[in-house]
Amino acid sequence: MQNEKEFFDECHYCRFSRGRTNIYGLATVSSKMPTCLPCSSDFPSHRYTHMPFLPVGPKEVPSLRAPRQHALVASATEVTALISSEGYWNTLTIPLNHETGKFEIISIDAFERTIDRGLNTVTNFIIAVAAFQTGGSKSNIELNETDDYCLRIYGASTAPSVYLEETLFNIGGSFQVIKLKAAPMHLSHINITQNGRCQTAIILSATDGIVHVYLEEPVTAEFLEVDVEEYFSILGRMSTARLNVLSLDIFDEEDTRVVVAGSQSGELHMAVYQIDKMVNGLSGWSSAFGFV
Numbered sequence: 001m002q003n004e005k006e007f008f009d010e011c012h013y014c015r016f017s018r019g020r021t022n023i024y025g026l027a028t029v030s031s032k033m034p035t036c037l038p039c040s041s042d043f044p045s046h047r048y049t050h051m052p053f054l055p056v057g058p059k060e061v062p063s064l065r066a067p068r069q070h071a072l073v074a075s076a077t078e079v080t081a082l083i084s085s086e087g088y089w090n091t092l093t094i095p096l097n098h099e100t101g102k103f104e105i106i107s108i109d110a111f112e113r114t115i116d117r118g119l120n121t122v123t124n125f126i127i128a129v130a131a132f133q134t135g136g137s138k139s140n141i142e143l144n145e146t147d148d149y150c151l152r153i154y155g156a157s158t159a160p161s162v163y164l165e166e167t168l169f170n171i172g173g174s175f176q177v178i179k180l181k182a183a184p185m186h187l188s189h190i191n192i193t194q195n196g197r198c199q200t201a202i203i204l205s206a207t208d209g210i211v212h213v214y215l216e217e218p219v220t221a222e223f224l225e226v227d228v229e230e231y232f233s234i235l236g237r238m239s240t241a242r243l244n245v246l247s248l249d250i251f252d253e254e255d256t257r258v259v260v261a262g263s264q265s266g267e268l269h270m271a272v273y274q275i276d277k278m279v280n281g282l283s284g285w286s287s288a289f290g291f292v
């Protein structure tokens with residue numbers, strides 16, 4: 001047997017805050033946006049809360065040839081980004097423009113999206129957080145009927161900066177707020193082809209048993225709720241049955257799309273679609289498996 005230290009020695013770490021804190025969400029993002037911050041002398045214990053300097057150089061920098069993987073971590077009240085570079089990473093505290101002590105993050109998702117604007121294409125770095133904003137009455141909170149739950153979407157309408165770090169530090173300047181009537185749970189995203197155009201959809205499951213789908217409007221870059229049944233029939237059936245979706249994974253393999261959802265009832269639901277035959281998501285076959 002080989003030495004365990006070869007596999008289990010901790011070599012990377014990040015301190016999120018002083019004292020103890022819970023980690024409520026983790027999102028990995030593949031991005032071709034260039035980065036500019038060098039390796040800090042305090043690496044890996046450093047943390048940036050703002051740009052330490054203004055980058056000097058051309059207004060346009062070519063995208064990276066190959067995408068890099070970055071990570072975003074959500075604790076109760078803040079989002080921390082670990083931006084990778086060649087042999088090191090930089091830790092950034094992302095300003096979300098919220099009131100300290102009155103905003104608790106429940107789940108997070110992040111992704112890079114490129115949209116065709118006609119004369120040019122625009123690539124945005126988007127962060128979505130489902131959160132609870134304190135201030136509602138106790139009776140409403142206990143009944144799970146408070147309007148203080150919300151989905152915030154950052155970056156969709158914010159013009160990206162030249163470098164990824166600048167983009168993230170400016171991302172809190174503009175965001176969309178969608179009120180939720182029930183506590184949010186799982187948060188993810190997927191691309192949907194509609195009328196020959198690829199659009200981004202954010203998928204959110206909530207404690208009301210409904211899977212909510214928010215489709216981006218290409219012109220305004222706003223996310224509007226659409227009928228989940230129209231795009232994912234299996235999630236529509238689960239919503240009708242009020243099955244709380246605790247976990248959801250959607251992935252594509254060539255011309256096949258697989259949707260897998262785990263519900264609070266202990267069942268695993270799976271659907272397989274042929275992408276080239278999908279019309280707003282309606283095609284294919286599905287089956288459900290139950291586990292005790």
